[in-house]
Amino acid sequence: MKDLRMNFNKLNADSKRILDIIIKSGATTKNEILKITKMKLTTLNRFLEPLEEFDLIEQIGVGESSGGRKPTLYGIKEDSFYIFGIDISRTYTQIILVNMKMNIICKERFIMDESTSPEITIQKLTEVISKTLNDFDIPHNKILGLGIGTVGPIDREKGIIKNPVNFESIGWLNVPIKSMFEENFDFPVFIDNGSNTAVLAEYILGVGKGMNNIAYFNCGIGIRTGTITSGVIIRSINDGEDAFGHMVIDVDGDLCSCGNYGCIECYSSIKAVTRKFTAEVKKGRITKIHKALHEINYKDITKAAEEKDSLSKEIIIGAASIMGAGLVNYINLLNPNIIILSGPLIKSSSLFYDTCVKVANSKNFLRGNSQVFFNKEGSFGEDAISIGAAVMVINDFLST
Ligand SMILES: [Zn+2]
Incomplete structure (x- = not known):
């Protein structure tokens, strides 16, 4: 053929x-x-x-x-080719099929839990790809490629997910995800950090269009960051995406999973929010959330904060204020035109988003000179990582 x-x-x-x-x-x-x-x-x-x-x-x-x-x-020509875009995050995996206009033709999502080892995850994705090609009657040679935005660190060239933390399933260690897909399909596979693909989607097609300096922050289990400066994605040796999350904000602060003290993630991630809430209740603080303590998750806390539960409100404002302080450092260093805040914490809490923006706007030293714009969830929201993964495929073809 x-x-x-x-x-x-x-x-x-x-x-x-x-x-x-x-x-x-x-x-x-x-x-x-x-x-x-x-x-x-x-x-x-x-x-x-x-x-x-x-x-x-x-x-x-x-x-x-x-x-x-x-x-x-x-x-x-929108149907000249199609592209698969995959978003492998810690709590879910999403796959989309897009046409050349980046319109989503179909979308599937499944939860990542203790059972979703790399083999199971790839098996599930492989089944979705085969079924989609069959359902839409698309031949393999009309698939331009498959892009994967994943949790880092990664080896982008070799297509390996190295040793990401906080996956519920065991087995996510040196996973050769690119070759695992290429064994099953004859189209090319590309991988990058999810936050890099997200910032790429917003830069090429979304709210960052026309701007050369944009940043994307995904506030969830960890804090994932993708940055485009002067039109180029900033990359580190390990293609990590968590450097911002491990920026030290308090040298005498809490112990972080990275071994350091006082990183932003110790205060502003989903884990930090639930941990601090639990600690306060154990100390005797009162909350309106009527659930067993071990069953309370971040969504209960963000919801209660919007409903004026004073403890929840205090926890969310505290977490967002630290995130905002981190953003101040970031703005002072890199002077972005626009900052997109996204991810589960932003999606579920206007208070978290508004507080981040308020703190970041009031304390950065550029204030009054050049304005930084903030945007909630960008143009693509939860689809940014997978759409960006597809954009990465086109970019590769156009740049080689
Ligand atoms: Zn850390």
């Missing part, structure tokens, strides 16, 4: 650049492409030709006229 993916590899750098512009704009005219690329019209026509020949773009209508004939609008 003809490998349609080969068509991508046949494109030269200029055709790929034009395709990139068309994908990011949604719909654009030749004049708009000429303005960006500074090409001559004849050159542009030459590089557009293979994109039409390979059925990657199509004429989707006419744009506004600036005098003469209305110009043709070009857009990506």
Whole structure:
């Protein structure tokens, strides 16, 4: 069977650049492409030709006229390829199938618990992929690739999840996830940190579009961070995503899982919130939550805080204030245009989000000079990691 993916590899750098512009704009005219690329019209026509020949773009209508004939609008052909995007987080795994416009065709999610070892997780995902291809009658060669946004640390090149902490199942140690998928399917597999894929999705297609410095924070079991500075993802040696969470905010503070003292995660993660709440109740503090102490989870606390339970409110404000202080340090260092706060704690608590923003806005030394915008959950909310994983696949094809 003809490998349609080969068509991508046949494109030269200029055709790929034009395709990139068309994908990011949604719909654009030749004049708009000429303005960006500074090409001559004849050159542009030459590089557009293979994109039409390979059925990657199509004429989707006419744009506004600036005098003469209305110009043709070009857009990506949405069904030219499809991409799978996977989000492996500590509490759930999500898989989506998207078309080339990054519209979600289908989405499946399952809980991660003691039973979801790497083998079981990949088996479940493999079943979903096979069923989806069958249900939507999509041949393998129309899958451009599979992107995975996962908890780090990872070896991105080799496609290995190294030793992530706080997975409920045992076995998540040096998992060669890329090769495990490539054994089952013949399309290429890419991996990155979930927070990096999330920030990529928001940068290319979401609230960060048009901005060169954006940051994404996912506040959950841990605090995961993805940063784009001057249009480039900031990477560390181990492709870790938890450096911000282990920023020391109090040198004499609580003992952290990393062995250090006073890290942000000791105060502002889901675990910290439930641990501090439990400790206060054990000391005799009163709460309106009527549940056995061991059954109380972060959602009970965030809900009670919104309902004016004073202990819950105090715990949430305390956790968010420390997060806000960490954001102050981050803003002072990297001066982002926009900070996206997302993840379970943000989703379930407006008080947590509002307090983070209030503290971060009132204490950073840029205040008054350049404004930092805050955004709750970005354009893609809980889908950001998986959509970004799919965007990573296209980016790879366009950059090689
Ligand atoms: Zn730490």
